Amino acid sequence: KQLVPVANKPVLFYGIEAIAEAGITDIGIVVGDTQAEIRAAVGDGSRWGVTVQYIEQDAPRGLAHAVKISRDYIGNEPFVMYLGDNLLNKGITQFVREFEAQKPAAQILLTRVPDPQMFGVAQLENGKVVRLVEKPKEPIGDLALVGVYMFGPDVFESVNRITPSVRNELEITDAIQDLIDRGLTVRPHIVEGWWKDTGKLEDMLEANRLILDTLERRIEGDVDAESRVEGQVVIEKGAVVERSIIRGPAIIGHGARIVHAYVGPFTSIGNEVEIKDTEVEHSIVLEGACLRDLANRVIDSLIGRNVRIWREPVKPSAYRFMLGDNSEVGIRW
Structure with a gap:
């Protein structure tokens, strides 16, 4: 940890x-x-x-x-x-x-x-x-x-x-x-x-929030004309933001791709992460992770390295998991 x-x-x-x-x-x-x-x-x-x-x-x-x-x-x-x-x-x-x-x-x-x-x-x-x-x-x-x-x-x-x-x-x-x-x-x-x-997760997210709140705005990655970047946001060199909204405080690591997505306040997006057609807020997403096509906003989460989360349009509707030791998953019901 x-x-x-x-x-x-x-x-x-x-x-x-x-x-x-x-x-x-x-x-x-x-x-x-x-x-x-x-x-x-x-x-x-x-x-x-x-x-x-x-x-x-x-x-x-x-x-x-x-x-x-x-x-x-x-x-x-x-x-x-x-x-x-x-x-x-x-x-x-x-x-x-x-x-x-x-x-x-x-x-x-x-x-x-x-x-x-x-x-x-x-x-x-x-x-x-x-x-x-x-x-x-x-x-x-x-x-x-x-x-x-x-x-x-x-x-x-x-x-x-x-x-x-x-x-x-x-x-x-x-x-x-x-x-x-x-x-x-x-x-x-x-x-x-x-x-x-x-x-604990709650303390890690709180520490993330407190440190992000001290960041000064710095945009070194590529942000297209259809995107909006609001507030204290750091976008590292090599990151790409397309047709998305980034609302700070937030940080986007180098090599990350944010496409048709929303990254909300108090979120850290690691290097080489892909967020596509997904909303994420008050979370930490580690290097190499991929979140795609999720119907609901991801909040209060810690997503590990190289984790892939996506929505599959197949029937029957079911949950499929491959989770490591001591994982936690919250399901809406």
């Missing part, structure tokens, strides 16, 4: 950009089953002016385990841990500068949420974190942990002291609590602006 594009850029790339903008030039990416795809997408990091190395984790054993296996790479240097499926619109530069100035054992990023029972929550006293509770049943506050942390070398002792949780993982919240229990300072930093964990 870290490689799913939001506004036609993989979620992971936003994190790498934020790290690079904060002046950090050495990045270790902990990888597992999807390491081949991540290595292919990220490479050596040179396009961002950073050096990327890959740290292999044999199984998903928890965030604290990811810290533990990174000890040889990190040494005794302070470091940022940035979860690859998180998006922050204000970056982490100020967060890093505060850590450098204060030099606590750890600094955690927090944001106020309406449903703290769904998150790890921090309890503060006198500007310091005194307790962390994972998905509290009884309210202790509304400050949830965001997936960005900074640590000094003391955390390595903590990740070695803790034991696996009920889900058999070494939890980063337990490691941070161990720092607190040992009398070390854990500082909070409250997020300014929005934060999104893109683990």
